[in-house]
Amino acid sequence: xxxxxxxxxxxxxxxxxxxxxxxxxxxxxxxxxxxxxxxxxxxxxxxxxxxxxxxxxxxxxxxxxxxxxxxxxxxxxxxxxxxxxxxxxxxxxxxxxxxxxxxxxxxxxxxxxxxxxxxxxxxxxxxxxxxxxxxxxxxxxxxxxxxxxxxxxxxxxxxxxxxxxxxxxxxxxxxxxxxxxxxxxxxxxxxxxxxxxxxxxxxxxxxxxxxxxxxxxxxxxxxxxxxxxxxxxxxxxxxxxxxxxxxxxxxxxxxxxxxxxxxxxxxxxxxxxxxxxxxxxxxxxxxxxxxxxxxxxxxxxxxxxxxxxxxxxxxxxxxxxxxxxxxxxxxxxxxxxxxxxxxxxxxxxxxxxxxxxxxxxxxxxxxxxxxxxxxxxxxxxxxxxxxxxxxxxxxxxxxxxxxxxxxxxxxxxxxxxxxxxxxxxxxxxxxxxxxxxxxxxxxxxxxxxxxxxxxxxxxxxxxxxxxxxxxxxxxxxxxxxxxxxxxxxxxxxxxxxxxxxxxxxxxxxxxxxxxxxxxxxxxxxxxxxxxxxxxxxxxxxxxxxxxxxxxxxxxxxxxxxxxxxxx
Numbered sequence: 156x157x158x159x160x161x162x163x164x165x166x167x168x169x170x171x172x173x174x175x176x177x178x179x180x181x182x183x184x185x186x187x188x189x190x191x192x193x194x195x196x197x198x199x200x201x202x203x204x205x206x207x208x209x210x211x212x213x214x215x216x217x218x219x220x221x222x223x224x225x226x227x228x229x230x231x232x233x234x235x236x237x238x239x240x241x242x243x244x245x246x247x248x249x250x251x252x253x254x255x256x257x258x259x260x261x262x263x264x265x266x267x268x269x270x271x272x273x274x275x276x277x278x279x280x281x282x283x284x285x286x287x288x289x290x291x292x293x294x295x296x297x298x299x300x301x302x303x304x305x306x307x308x309x310x311x312x313x314x315x316x317x318x319x320x321x322x323x324x325x326x327x328x329x330x331x332x333x334x335x336x337x338x339x340x341x342x343x344x345x346x347x348x349x350x351x352x353x354x355x356x357x358x359x360x361x362x363x364x365x366x367x368x369x370x371x372x373x374x375x376x377x378x379x380x381x382x383x384x385x386x387x388x389x390x391x392x393x394x395x396x397x398x399x400x401x402x403x404x405x406x407x408x409x410x411x412x413x414x415x416x417x418x419x420x421x422x423x424x425x426x427x428x429x430x431x432x433x434x435x436x437x438x439x440x441x442x443x444x445x446x447x448x449x450x451x452x453x454x455x456x457x458x459x460x461x462x463x464x465x466x467x468x469x470x471x472x473x474x475x476x477x478x479x480x481x482x483x484x485x486x487x488x489x490x491x492x493x494x495x496x497x498x499x500x501x502x503x504x505x506x507x508x509x510x511x512x513x514x515x516x517x518x519x520x521x522x523x524x525x526x527x528x529x530x531x532x533x534x535x536x537x538x539x540x541x542x543x544x545x546x547x548x549x550x551x552x553x554x555x556x557x558x559x560x561x562x563x564x565x566x567x568x569x570x571x572x573x574x575x576x577x578x579x580x581x582x583x584x585x586x587x588x589x590x591x592x593x594x595x596x597x598x599x600x601x602x603x604x605x606x607x608x609x610x611x612x613x614x615x616x617x618x619x620x621x622x623x624x625x626x627x628x629x630x631x632x633x634x635x636x637x638x639x640x641x642x643x644x645x646x647x648x649x650x651x652x653x654x655x656x657x658x659x660x661x662x663x664x665x666x667x668x669x670x671x672x673x674x675x676x677x678x679x680x681x682x683x684x685x686x687x688x689x690x691x692x693x694x695x696x697x698x699x700x701x702x703x704x705x706x707x708x709x710x711x712x713x714x715x716x717x718x719x720x721x722x
Contacts, residue, residue, distance in 0.1 A: 205383075206324040212379040213321035214341055219283065219372040220313030221345015223306060224252055226365045229349045229498060230357055237362045240296045243421045250417040251300045252307035254410035257604040259311035262402050265393050265455075267315075273387055279312035280373070280380045286310070287373045290366040316380070317341055323385055331581065333520040336574040340516025343570060346484060347509040354499035398455045401444045405456075408440030409605065416608040420615040461598060469580055470598050475696060476572055477606030481614045482543045482689040483508070483565045484607070486682060487558060489618065490549060493678040504555035504562060511563040515570025525582070528575035529704050536697040538568035543690035547683045551675060614685050621681035622674075629673045 201209070227234065227248055235245035267275035286302070286309035293299045321338035322330045356364040415433040424430060448454040460466060491501055523531065542564035549557075577599060584595035645665055 200326055201324065208379075209320050209324035209383055210337070212376070212383050213317045213319075213324070213338065215372060215379060216280075216313050216320060216376045217317030217338075217341035218345060218348065219369070219376050220310045220317065221342060222349050222372065223287075223310050223313075223369055224249075224256075225345045225349035226353055226356075226369065227252070227303070228346075229353045230365065232492075233357055234362055238293065238296050238299050240299075243418075244296055246418055246421050247296070248299050248303045250414045251304040252310075253413040253417060253604075253608065254307065255304060255406070256307040256311050257413045257601075257608075258402075258406040258409040259308060260315060261405065261455075263312055263315060265398065268388070269390065269392055269394050271387060271390055273384060275312070276316055276380050276385060279309075279316060280377045283309040283313055284370070284373045284377050287366065287370040290369065291363065293362070293366075313376075314342060319385055320383070331578050332523050335578055336516050336520035336523060336570075339573050339577065340512060340519075340570050343512050343516075343573075344509060347505040347512065347566070350488075350498055350505040351502050351509065354497070354502065357498075395453065395455075397447060397451060401447050401455045404440045404444035404447070408437045408444065409601075411440070412437040412605060413608055416605070416612040419612055420619060424616070465583070466598060469576070469583075470602055472696075473576060473599070473602035474606045474609070475692065476576075477602060478610035478613055479539055479543075479689050479693050479696075480565070480569050481607075481610035482539070482546070482686060483562060483569070485611045485614050486618075486685050486689070487546065487562060489615075490553075490679070490682045491555070493675060493682065494551065494553065496555070501555050504558060507559050507563050508566040511566035512570045515567040516574075518567075519571050519574045523575055523578065525578075528579050529700060531571055531575045533697060533700055533704075535568040535572035536693050536700065538564045538571075540690050540693035540697060542568070543686050543693060547686035547690060549679060549683055549686070551679055553679075614689070617688065618678075618681045618685050621684045622677050625677035625680040626674060629677055633669065633673065 231245050231249070232242070234248075235242060238245070263275070263279075286306045289302045289305060293302050318338045321341065322334040325334040352368070353365065356368050358364075360367065411433040415430050415437070418427075419430055422430060444456075445458050448456050448458050461470075488501075519531065542561040545561035545564075546558060580595050580599060645662070
C-alpha cells in the first residue's frame with residue numbers, strides 16, 4: 156500500500172480551519188494531528204451518484220461496528236447456553252469487547268495522521284474482517300473472551316471510518332450540519348437493528364448465524380473501502396515517545412473502568428474485592444497520565460483546557476444525556492425481560508425506534524444551524540422527560556404496543572440531541588486552534604463510551620436496589636393467614652395437581668409461584684422508579700437549560716446599551 160496513487164489519493168479538498176463557526180472538512184474535524192494546516196486546492200464537488208455511494212459506505216461501516224457489539228448484547232442469554240457459561244460469565248464477553256474499545260480512538264487519530272488516511276482505512280477494515288472470521292471459531296467461554304477482546308480492538312476504527320465516509324459525501328459548508336447529523340444517526344442505528352434482525356439470524360444458525368451476518372457486512376465494507384478512497388489530508392509526524400506512555404496509561408485505566416462498569420452490577424459493587432482494585436487502578440493510571448500531560452510542552456491531551464468551566468459544563472451535559480438515554484437502552488429492554496418477552500416479540504417496537512431515530516437525524520440535519528443548539532436541546536429534553544414519564548406507569552400487563560409512542564419520542568430525541576452538541580464543541584475547539592480538536596474528541600468519546608457504560612451501571616444498580624426495597628414491602632403483606640393469599644397460592648398450586656398428590660408439597664409449590672409473582676411485581680415497580688427518575692432528571696435539565704438561556708439573553712440585553720455608547 157503506497158501513497159503514489161494519484162487517481163485515488165489526490166488531495167483535492169480544502170482543509171482550511173476557520174477561526175469562527177465556518178465550515179470544516181471531514182479531515183479538519185477528525186485529523187487534528189496536523190498542527191500547521193497546509194493550504195489545499197479548491198474543493199471539487201462529487202457527482203450525485205458518487206456522493207450517494209460514499210453515504211452508503213458510511214452506513215455499511217457504521218452498522219458493521221454497531222452490530223458487532225449489539226448482536227451480542229441482544230442475545231446474551233441464548234449465547235451463554237452455546238458456550239456453556241453462566242449469565243455473569245457471559246458478561247465477560249461484553250467487558251472484553253469494551254475494555255480496549257473505549258480508548259483506542261484516541262490513539263487512532265494520531266496514527267492515521269502520521270501514517271496516512273488511506274493506509275489507515277485499508278489496514279483497519281482488513282483487521283475488522285479478520286476479527287469477524289475469528290468469531291466463527293468460538294467454542295467456549297475462554298475463546299469467546301479472547302476473540303471479543305480482539306473484536307473490540309478491530310471495531311474501534313470502524314466508527315471513525317463511518318464518520319469520515321459520511322462527511323466525505325458533502326461539501327465543506329454542509330459537513331458540520333447535514334453530514335454530522337447523518338453520521339451520528341448511523342452510529343445510533345446498531346442497537347435497534349440488532350434487536351430486529353437477531354431473532355431470524357439466531358433461529359437460522361444460532362451463534363454462527365450472528366457471526367456470519369457480521370462477517371458479511373465486514374466483507375461488503377472491505378470492498379467499499381478499496382473502491383471508494385477518502386480524500387487524504389497532509390501527513391504530519393505527530394507521534395512522540397511520551398504520547399505512547401500517556402496513551403498506555405489512559406488505555407489501561409479506561410479499560411479497568413469499563414470492565415468494572417460492565418460487571419459491577421452482576422458481581423455487586425461491595426461484594427467482589429477485585430472490582431475495587433480495578434476502580435483504584437483506573438484512578439491511579441489516569442491520574443499518572445494527567446500528571447505527565449500537565450508537564451509537557453506539546454501534550455497529547457490539553458488537561459488544563461479540559462478542566463476549564465466551559466468544557467466541564469459541556470462534558471457534564473453529554474454525560475447526563477447518555478445516562479438519561481439509558482432509559483431506552485437498559486430500562487425498556489430490561490423490563491421486557493422481566494415480563495418474559497423475547498426478541499421476536501419486540502421486533503415491531505424496535506422497528507419504530509429505528510424509524511424514529513432516522514426521523515430525528517433527518518430533522519436535525521434539516522434544522523441545525525449555529526445558534527439553534529439550545530432550542531434543539533430543549534426539544535430533545537422535553538421529549539425524553541415526557542417519554543420516560545409515560546413508561547413509568549408500566550404494569551405486568553404492559554406490552555411493547557403500550558410503549559410505541561414513548562420509545563419513539565425518546566429515540567427521536569436521542570438523534571436530535573447529539574449533533575448540535577458535537578457541532579458546538581467542534582467549533583469551540585477550532586476557535587482555540589487545531590491542536591485542541593484531539594482534546595475535544597477525547598471529551599466526546601469518553602462521554603459517549605464510558606458515559607454509556609456508566610449510564611447502564613447507574614440505572615441497573617438503581618433498579619436492583621429498588622427491587623429489593625419493593626420486595627421487602629410486598630413480602631411483609633404475604634401471610635397464609637390472609638384468605639386472599641391462601642386462595643391465590645392454592646390456585647397456583649393446582650397447576651401441579653395432576654403430577655403431585657402430596658398436599659403439603661402442592662401448597663409449597665403454590666407459595667413458590669406466589670413468591671415468583673411478587674419478585675416480578677417488585678421488578679416492575681423498580682423499573683417504574685428508574686423511568687420516573689430519568690424523567691425527573693430530563694425535566695430538571697430542561698429547566699436549568701431554560702434558565703441558562705434566559706440568563707444569557709438578559710446579559711446580552713444589559714450589555715447592549717453600553718456597547719452602543721462605546722461606539
